Every structure is written in structure tokens, then in C-alpha cells.
Amino acid sequence: MRDSKTLPSLLLALCLALPAPGARAQEPLPTMPPEEEGATPPAETTPPAPEAAGTQAPPAGGTPESTAPPVPVPTPVPVEDKIEFQLQFPEDQGGGSASGSAGNLEYKREYYAVLTGDVRIKYQDVDLQADRAEIDLLTKIVTAEGNVIVDQGPRRLAGQTLEFDLDTKTGTLSEATAHVSPDYYFSGTQIAKIDDDVYTVTNGIFTSCNQKVPDWSFRLGEARVEVEAYAQIHNASMRAKKLPVFYTPYILWPVKRERASGLLIPNIGYSDRRGASVGLAYYQVLGRSYDSTVHLDLYSQEFLGLGNEFRYRPSEGTRGNFIGYAIRDPEAVLEDEWRWKLEWNHVTDDLPKGMRGMVHFQEFSDFNFFRDFERDFDRNTLRFIDSRASLAGNWGAHLLNVLLNDRETFVTFNTAVEQRRLPEVEYRLRQTRIGRSPLYAQFQGSAGYLDLTRPGEYAGSYGRVDLFPQLTLPIRSFPWLSLSISAGERLTWYSDSLQGELGLPREFGGEALTRALPSGTAEIVGPSVSRIFDHAIGDFSRFKHVIEPRFTYSYLGEIDEADGDQIPQFDEVDTPFSNNSGRVALINRVLAKPKNEKQSAREVFLFELSRRFSLDTEQPLLQGTPVGGTLETSSAGPIEALMRFNPSQNTTVKLNAEYDTLFSNLSSTGLSGNFGLGRGNNLGLTWYTRYEPVTGDTLGDQIRVFGSINLLPRKLRLEGQVNYDLQERLLQQQRYILNWTAQCYGIRLELRDFRAGEGPRIRDKDFRFSLSLKNVGTFLDLTSRSSSTVEP
Numbered sequence: 001m002r003d004s005k006t007l008p009s010l011l012l013a014l015c016l017a018l019p020a021p022g023a024r025a026q027e028p029l030p031t032m033p034p035e036e037e038g039a040t041p042p043a044e045t046t047p048p049a050p051e052a053a054g055t056q057a058p059p060a061g062g063t064p065e066s067t068a069p070p071v072p073v074p075t076p077v078p079v080e081d082k083i084e085f086q087l088q089f090p091e092d093q094g095g096g097s098a099s100g101s102a103g104n105l106e107y108k109r110e111y112y113a114v115l116t117g118d119v120r121i122k123y124q125d126v127d128l129q130a131d132r133a134e135i136d137l138l139t140k141i142v143t144a145e146g147n148v149i150v151d152q153g154p155r156r157l158a159g160q161t162l163e164f165d166l167d168t169k170t171g172t173l174s175e176a177t178a179h180v181s182p183d184y185y186f187s188g189t190q191i192a193k194i195d196d197d198v199y200t201v202t203n204g205i206f207t208s209c210n211q212k213v214p215d216w217s218f219r220l221g222e223a224r225v226e227v228e229a230y231a232q233i234h235n236a237s238m239r240a241k242k243l244p245v246f247y248t249p250y251i252l253w254p255v256k257r258e259r260a261s262g263l264l265i266p267n268i269g270y271s272d273r274r275g276a277s278v279g280l281a282y283y284q285v286l287g288r289s290y291d292s293t294v295h296l297d298l299y300s301q302e303f304l305g306l307g308n309e310f311r312y313r314p315s316e317g318t319r320g321n322f323i324g325y326a327i328r329d330p331e332a333v334l335e336d337e338w339r340w341k342l343e344w345n346h347v348t349d350d351l352p353k354g355m356r357g358m359v360h361f362q363e364f365s366d367f368n369f370f371r372d373f374e375r376d377f378d379r380n381t382l383r384f385i386d387s388r389a390s391l392a393g394n395w396g397a398h399l400l401n402v403l404l405n406d407r408e409t410f411v412t413f414n415t416a417v418e419q420r421r422l423p424e425v426e427y428r429l430r431q432t433r434i435g436r437s438p439l440y441a442q443f444q445g446s447a448g449y450l451d452l453t454r455p456g457e458y459a460g461s462y463g464r465v466d467l468f469p470q471l472t473l474p475i476r477s478f479p480w481l482s483l484s485i486s487a488g489e490r491l492t493w494y495s496d497s498l499q500g501e502l503g504l505p506r507e508f509g510g511e512a513l514t515r516a517l518p519s520g521t522a523e524i525v526g527p528s529v530s531r532i533f534d535h536a537i538g539d540f541s542r543f544k545h546v547i548e549p550r551f552t553y554s555y556l557g558e559i560d561e562a563d564g565d566q567i568p569q570f571d572e573v574d575t576p577f578s579n580n581s582g583r584v585a586l587i588n589r590v591l592a593k594p595k596n597e598k599q600s601a602r603e604v605f606l607f608e609l610s611r612r613f614s615l616d617t618e619q620p621l622l623q624g625t626p627v628g629g630t631l632e633t634s635s636a637g638p639i640e641a642l643m644r645f646n647p648s649q650n651t652t653v654k655l656n657a658e659y660d661t662l663f664s665n666l667s668s669t670g671l672s673g674n675f676g677l678g679r680g681n682n683l684g685l686t687w688y689t690r691y692e693p694v695t696g697d698t699l700g701d702q703i704r705v706f707g708s709i710n711l712l713p714r715k716l717r718l719e720g721q722v723n724y725d726l727q728e729r730l731l732q733q734q735r736y737i738l739n740w741t742a743q744c745y746g747i748r749l750e751l752r753d754f755r756a757g758e759g760p761r762i763r764d765k766d767f768r769f770s771l772s773l774k775n776v777g778t779f780l781d782l783t784s785r786s787s788s789t790v791e792p
Helices: 007-016 369-373 561-566
Strands: 083-088 097-102 104-109 112-123 126-136 141-152 155-165 170-180 184-195 198-207 216-226 229-240 243-255 267-271 275-287 290-299 304-315 318-329 337-348 356-364 384-395 398-412 415-433 440-454 458-478 481-494 513-525 529-533 540-556 579-594 602-614 622-624 632-634 636-648 651-660 665-678 681-691 698-712 716-725 730-741 745-756 761-773 777-790
Touching: 083 104, 083 112, 126 155, 141 170, 337 369, 513 561, 622 636
Parallel strands: 267 777
Antiparallel strands: 083 097, 097 112, 104 112, 112 126, 126 141, 141 155, 155 170, 170 184, 184 198, 198 216, 216 229, 229 243, 267 275, 275 290, 290 304, 304 318, 318 337, 337 356, 356 384, 384 398, 398 415, 415 440, 440 458, 458 481, 481 513, 513 540, 529 540, 540 579, 579 602, 602 636, 622 632, 636 651, 651 665, 665 681, 681 698, 698 716, 716 730, 730 745, 745 761, 761 777
8 A cells, every 4th residue: 555554564563562652653755746637646645755864764653642442451559569579480491580560479389370460470571461370480381361461572462361482472362452553453353473573363353443333444354464574364354334345365465664565555537538447556665765656557448557656865855756657548649649747856955055956847748638637626727837946045135046947838739938047047135234324235136048939929049137236225204204215227138139020920149138227216104193992892902093195106217119129028027117107005004902912913904095107108007099089098097996804813805996097987806805704614705807997898707716614513524616707607617525534534525627718618527536544544546537528
């Protein structure tokens, strides 16, 4: 199985140990990439992560924490009421002695002692406890009954009767039980230790349920377990309550303290395109810090999937995984075309000087691979592929980042914009005071070699250097008034430029360009007025109302029109918006102080009205042409309104709107909120609408509703999300997840209905059912998928 907490490990725990108190738990897995449809899922039942080289494996298990009864321990008898003894074995039997204590000791005959009342016997590394015990000193055979516990080093067994040979340290325990952290329960009619590392189990039961009749359990007819080798299990069956679910006559399973190689649980699925599927996987340990999982996916409709995941952790701060997957698609354009994906994820946190390295690489054979084979609902609707490698360091106010980046954004199924940084070095200086002067300096700059492809427009490579230094002077003359002035200049150099007419295909080969854009900002906050209200409402003891006017002026020099046409458009550095404008805002804020004096005041309400004004007559902020009229412009922008209400930590509401004063119509509205309904229940909403200010027509109107509710507290939980286009009357996506959580198992039902495209739309319907067993992992995972074309 993919989880270390599997049946072989549990048999080992049965025979080896109740772990020492305070044992450290197994380290969790690193975050893994989303799953593929049809492939054996790497989540939930993945093998344990490789350990860092040079570290020690954590002990198995830990101190039991459940409320279920642990292995029974005899009630101690007060020391003054007990007899301490030292029993000598004859020299011809090897000599030595067994020590301990009991409530009473008598000899049934010579060399045969009978002990009663909280019996404790110690011989070499064996500790034995029982209500009653008999010791044959000639044969070193101990017969015990009543609350028997045998400890040998880290190994513990408990039962009702015991026959144990102290010399060979072998024996048989009847009506045996064991409880191993974190909530593994065992019982067996008989458990026998027949050699140093060999055990047999007869009529055994394993479960993670602490009920009298467990919700699920594994029944074992007979098992022979060899430590650090294999368990041979006969007549194994799984039961739900008392109902048998499945049966197998024989299982050969690895039983090792460390990760063990072997076959994983199959994944079963169905797709109307590929038919029924079975996902098989084999897990191989390659060393203490490396492992690999090989996937084979078989389909009834001639599809075939092959994959491998390689994981590594050579040091405490370095980890990663590599995933390769290919599927033969007989319905592709080319006969038996193999479609594939590659992924590499790597992180190193312990580089010199506190630096951090990261690699995230993705490559797919085609854009449709997302929709056709990715099981993750968010991932199979991606519109871009982004691969990057970075080396970053952060030292106080200084930040350095070296980036290699390849981003492919899909415009259509067959067209993509490609942007590459090969590489780019970025340096930032956060706002820092210059000596004892009142001035503060800040800087951001980058230098890189860029490669850009815009289909139908241009493609090429060039160098770019961008420098943006700024100086800031804060002025705070009064508590209720503050002024801040900033000035700088943005210098950008391009090693190459574009040739040709704008709007037609162009090419590189022009002259190098240098662009200098002066920049300046000024901000005045105040005069502010406020008032405190000592009125207790709900969880708050008093409130503070603040009225704060704010004026901001910003300036960025104009870009020469000829230079602008020749500059390749890679990112926001190349497309700054020349600006000479001011913004006026009036802000109302309400701060609330909780009744708990240790908590600080927080904002519970904000209402802001603002408007921008252009100081450049050639850059109007509003414009439009009425039907049958001429172009109208305005230097004043739309009136913007924002309201935010946060009555509690779990509830927030945000409203915003823009009103076009030139044509007296709304240009946009937005509503978002999340409402905490208590006990883990919540409801969320986002609703955004765009309008054509000239006519008042609606251009776009979309709403998303999401939330979760506990139908039965701590038992049944429903999560859902619905995306609806009100303008087109189209249900774009609906997704529902139903989780049932019991004491020792969980059931998950997941349904998604997704529509994409324009004109005839592709409709995908996905269904998933999974069953997880406590401390074992995902035991059953069934998926189904159907695709169809829906006319608009």
C-alpha cells in the first residue's frame, strides 16, 4: 500500500512493540502534484516520504492518545504487602536467576515456584506481569494467567494465558490483544513466538475502530510473520461490521520497520471515452532518501497509460519529486499517438547565506492534455503552463532573486504566447532611511535576457535592463495631518527593437533603445477628525469613528509614441501608463475595541468615496460616443464607491461600484462576502457586473456561490460551488462534495459539471467515490467521467 500505516506494518507492530512513550511520529509527505485521471493517485495512500540522509528513522508509533482501553495492566499491590524474590536456576540448566515481586510465593515442589498477586518477573531482557505465574526452575518454562503482559525490549504482547520458555525466549499467548498508537487494535485466539524474529497468529483481527463491533476489520485465519522479511497470510477477509466484503486465500506482504517495496492498492475508474480502467502501481524503495512508484493504467477502449514518480530527500532542507506520465490515445489525430506530461518539483531551503532554491517545471504534449487527463478540477481548466527555477535571498531591506522562467499562455487550443526569462536578475531595496537625514530611499531593478513569441505579430530574443530609484520625504507636522513626497526616474534599456508597421507582422533588428520616465507622487492625509463612543455592542466595548480626507497626486512621464511602437511587449515594465492625475477620497472608518483588553482594536466598517482627475487634457479619463453623436470626453473619472463591513472575524462583506458621470450610468458593480454561520458552516458569494456606460447595456454578469455546511455535526458535511453567467443564462460550473466521517473511516462523494468554450460547448461531468480507513489510508477510489458537446 502507499501508506506506511498498512496491514504488514500493523502485523509487525503486533509482534514487535507497543512503542516507547514520547516516540516521534513519522514525518508527513511533501505536497504532491494533482492526480491524473486513470492513474493511481499519489495522494492519501502515497508511500512515506524518503528520509533525509544522515538522519535517524523515527520510532514506530507513539504513546496511545485515544480513549480506547490500552493493553491491560495489573493493579499494583502496595510495596509493603509484596514479596521480593531471587529465584536461582540450577547450574546444569545454565544457571542465572530470575528476580521480581509478588503478593505470595510458595513451592509446589522442589524447583517449581508458584507466584500469585501482581506477579512481576524479570529475566535478562524479558519482563513479565500476570495475576498468577508458575516457574519450573529446571526447564525455565513460565506458565502465567490473568492480565498477562510480556515486554522484551521494545516488544509487548498481552493476553489471558501464556506459556513461555525463558531460555529460548519463545512461547504462546492466548486471547491476545494489543493497542498500538495511533489507534491500532489487534486480537487473536493465539499468538506464538517460535523464533527470535518469527511469529504466528491464529484467528487474528485488526482494526482502527474502538467499538465492540468495529465498523471495519480485517480477519486473518493464519499468519506467519518474519520480522524484516515477509508475512504469509492465509484466509484473509475484510468485514463491514459483521458483513464480509471480500476474501482472499493468500497474501504475501512485506513486514519491515522501514519503507517496504510492493504493489499498491489499485485505482478503479470509468470514462465514457476510455471505458473502464484499472490503475496499478508498484512502489520501490531505492535507499534511505530515495524511492520510486511505477504506474500502469489499463483501459477497456485500447488506451494505455504508463508513468513513474521519483522522490528524493538527500538532506534535511532538500526535497523534490519528478513525475512522468504518457498515455496512448488511439483517438488522437495521429494513430496511436502518445500524449504525455513531465513535472519536476524541487526545493532547497538550506543554501549558504540563507538563500533558497526552487524548481517547478511543467511540460505537456498538447493543451488538451489538461482537460482530457487531469483529474484535479482546478487544474484541468488551466489556460497557461508556467515553469520556473529561482534562487532567492532576503537580507534585511535587501532582496535578490535570480529567475529562469518559461510561461506559455494559451489564446486558443492551437495558439499560445510564449515568454521566457533566460535568466533575469532582480534586486530590490525596501524603503530605507538615508543616515540621519529625513529622506528615505527605495530601489527596484532587473536585468535579463528575454525571449518572446507572439503568434502573428513578432518573435525574437533581446536583453533588457530596468532601473527604478526613488526618494521619499515624509512630513508630519501635526498629528491629524501628514504629507509624503516621492520622486524618481525609471530607466529602461532594450538591446533590440521592432521594425515594421504597427498592426502587421513585424520582426526584430532595430536599434537599441533607452527609455527614461520621470516619476513623482505626493500624498496628503488629513485633516483627520475622530470621536470615541463608549457604547458596548456585542463583543466590543467601545468604538472610534474616523473621518479622513486623502489627496494623492501621481506623475509618470510620457512615452515617445515612436519608441512605444518599437518596444516589444513582454510584461508590465514595457507598458507603463503615462500619468498626470490626482485622486481625491473621503474615507469613513469605524474601529472597534474588543471587551477582551488583550486584543487590539480592528476595523469593522469602511466607506470610501473617491474620484480621479486627469491634469493632462490629452488623457481623458472618461470617453464615449452616443448613438448618432460625436465623441465626448471628460478629465474627471468615474465616481468610485467602496464599502467594507467586518462584524466578526468570520464574516466580511464588500461592495464596490463605479458611476460614469459623463453618461450618467453605472460602469461596474461588485459584491463579495463570506458569512460564518457557526460550527464550521459558512456561505460565500461573489457577483460582478460590467455595463456599457453610453447605453446602459449589461456587458457581463457573473455570480459565484460557495459554502459548506455540517448536515450532521462531526459526521456529514456538504461543500458546494456554483458558477453562473447571468448574462448568457449559462451554468458554467457546479461542484459538490459530500463527506461522511465516522469513528474509524471516511467516505467522500464528489461531483462536478463543467462547461467551457464558445458556440458549441464541451461539457464534462466527473464523479468520484473514495473510502478511507483510519490510519490505513484510501482503501477504495472509484472515478467516472463523461464528455459531450452542448449546443448554445
